Amino acid sequence: MTSRRSFLSGGFGLAGAASAGPAAAAGAAPGAASLRAPADGHTPRWGMVMDLRKCIGCQACTVACAMENNLPEGQHRTYVPVYEVDGPHGPVPAMLPRICNHCETPPCVPVCPAGATYKAEDGIVLVDYDACVGCGYCVQACPYEARFLNKKTGTADKCTFCVQRLEAGLLPACVETCVGGARVFGDLDDPQSAAAKLIAAHDTRRLKPEAGTGPQVFYIGLDDRLLEEVEIGAGARALRLANAAQPQPEEA
Numbered sequence: 001m002t003s004r005r006s007f008l009s010g011g012f013g014l015a016g017a018a019s020a021g022p023a024a025a026a027g028a029a030p031g032a033a034s035l036r037a038p039a040d041g042h043t044p045r046w047g048m049v050m051d052l053r054k055c056i057g058c059q060a061c062t063v064a065c066a067m068e069n070n071l072p073e074g075q076h077r078t079y080v081p082v083y084e085v086d087g088p089h090g091p092v093p094a095m096l097p098r099i100c101n102h103c104e105t106p107p108c109v110p111v112c113p114a115g116a117t118y119k120a121e122d123g124i125v126l127v128d129y130d131a132c133v134g135c136g137y138c139v140q141a142c143p144y145e146a147r148f149l150n151k152k153t154g155t156a157d158k159c160t161f162c163v164q165r166l167e168a169g170l171l172p173a174c175v176e177t178c179v180g181g182a183r184v185f186g187d188l189d190d191p192q193s194a195a196a197k198l199i200a201a202h203d204t205r206r207l208k209p210e211a212g213t214g215p216q217v218f219y220i221g222l223d224d225r226l227l228e229e230v231e232i233g234a235g236a237r238a239l240r241l242a243n244a245a246q247p248q249p250e251e252a
Helices: 004-009 015-019 060-068 137-141 173-177 194-201 224-245
Strands: 046-051 082-087 090-095 117-119 125-127 183-187 217-220
Touching (some): 046 194, 060 173, 082 224, 090 224, 173 183, 194 217
Parallel strands (some): 046 217
Antiparallel strands (some): 046 183, 117 125
16 A cells, blocks of 8 residues: 555656656557637536556656756655455455545635635646745645645745646646556546536546545546555555654653
């Protein structure tokens, strides 16, 4: 089982992949298309679909994102932890790509004392780095472990759906570089967008629906076996944190 923190501390290094250069990391998603432009006067509601049937856990998305957004080594806005679930002939690997969910009701926004975290009109949750004081309240408030404090800047950091690329009419780096085409991005309010078509055609699930945050990231192929492994990992982390907070007995 792999959590975000154990994944990041577990030594997934960028050095090898980065040395091959952006072109290698961007190896190339078969059929990756340019961003479908919103109709005139229409404000999109950006979202993403993760098709777990196609994810092979290659981490090309993780590397491409870090390179595109100039992230410090060992810190990532997206990552793909690998779990083990029971298969018909024994344990099998199961990938669960993780990213900021750009929630409809983001819990990170109201806890920010500086007003630095906000939700844009197109649904993307962003950070005003000039206003951020690096208190970490938003990091703790996120139920998806999608935020961190950037080691270089000292400010809160997270996925922005590569907003700089969207403004140029390009897809997010992780989508463009996904080898299996497992990540699909688009305007969820446009029924002709690739993302909206997938949601209409398949049963999808979102992470932690009970939190009431309204994630804008949808998963195809997310079954109860994988969710159980994720929750076991979350429970184990909570238990470790609780134990660590207990006062230690004094030595005689």
